[in-house]
Amino acid sequence: MTQRINYIQQSPELFKKLLEFSNQLKDSKIEESIRDLVSIRASQINGCGFCVDMHVKEARIHGERELRLHHLAIWRDSPLFASRERAALAWTEALTRLEESGVSDDIYERVRTRFSEKELSDLTYEVMAINAWNRANIACRTVPGSADKAFGLDKANLA
Template sequence: MERISYQDIPEGMFESLMETENFINNSTLGIHLLELIRLRVAQKNGCAYCVDMHHKELQHLNETDLRLSSLCVWQETPYFTDKEIAVLSFTDSLTKLSRESIPEDIYYPLTTFFTKEEICYLTLAIAQINTWTRLMKTFKFIPGNHKVQGYETAQ
């Protein structure tokens, strides 16, 4: 059961978050990579609502079942590119923060594939989905109801 319904959320709160979401989506990172980040953060944070949403979004983007089912164990698979591995490593590190800075061995592989500007976008994208997962875990929105805009997915 939801603790806080959509109607209970302060006016403008989700709209403000969506402005940031749109800002990130319009970056040069590409929606597929962003959705991969979003699904991984949702998995790390145990957010069923967000896992459902971003799994469906990636299906719509023609992500393979093999990669979708293996994302939770990406370090043990050969299915991800070096670029994706650098991003997933950064995503995991930034999602489970320690008191130390992001280690050099996590940061520097990003510089092979991304400009400083793009690393800024990556950081914001990871922070943003972490915000969403924390909201959903607090509000307890019910998973399973997400519909990809303009696309029906099998339930």
């Protein structure tokens, strides 16, 4: 794959704002492990190779188990995810694949029982952010692994 344009170089001020937004989410009420799962799952759904690569490496650096990463695509059938993680993944899928009728009451109720209103709001922003990154990297065909050194992802030792 060949990158089309480098959106970071072309619009550095906008990149910086989106990066600030994403970095601010690290202070949210959502656990780092759930944020990692959300980022990977949304990126899988959207087909963003750059973001799947990046967030798998981040998750490994954060201590995520390899088998859980392999099971993420089949999380509904896997026994490896807790109910709170399952709720977050259901919310991620619902917001990433928005139905014409919106997010169902069933999914909302399932998520609402596992997250406070503040946490649900933070989780929603987390999903919004990764979907924005996915769209930029897909549109520009950002090459997976091309920013490993810049983001410290070479520490994952997954090359």
